Amino acid sequence: MTTERLKVVFAEALGLPAEKITDDLAYNSIKEWDSTAHMILVAALEDTFDVMLDTDDIIDMSSVAKAREILKKYDIEC
Template identity: 55%
Template sequence: MELGRLRSVFRSSLEIPNELQVDDLEYRGNAKWDSLAHMSLVAALEDEFGVMLDTDEVIDLSSFDRARQILEKHGVVLAE
């Protein structure tokens, strides 16, 4: 259920209601995902999954799917 945790982090960090889909979300694709919210999202991802993203990963984190890929690179298994 790790994928559910990832969705939850995106929803809480970007203030997205539970009924809205986040799987296809992209940076700046949501009015609330600005640079400040981006850093908040990064911190929440690091806290929730116990990882430390490097600068290149923070910059590259441009979508929900990319966040999933980055976390998997850190050994986080994201399954339904």
């Protein structure tokens, strides 16, 4: 269930269809995931999963898989 939610958050923040959101999708590797989208993504993840990410989390969030890993730290399985 959460997997779906994570996909939806990424798809909306990056302005991409959900099927394009795969684990190995990486920050700065496609034009849709630029710094603007990254900021929107971070804000959206914080809202959706009700967490407050710290600086290290934000600068480490370099791929979808990494985002999943970081959210795990906050006991969010997705």
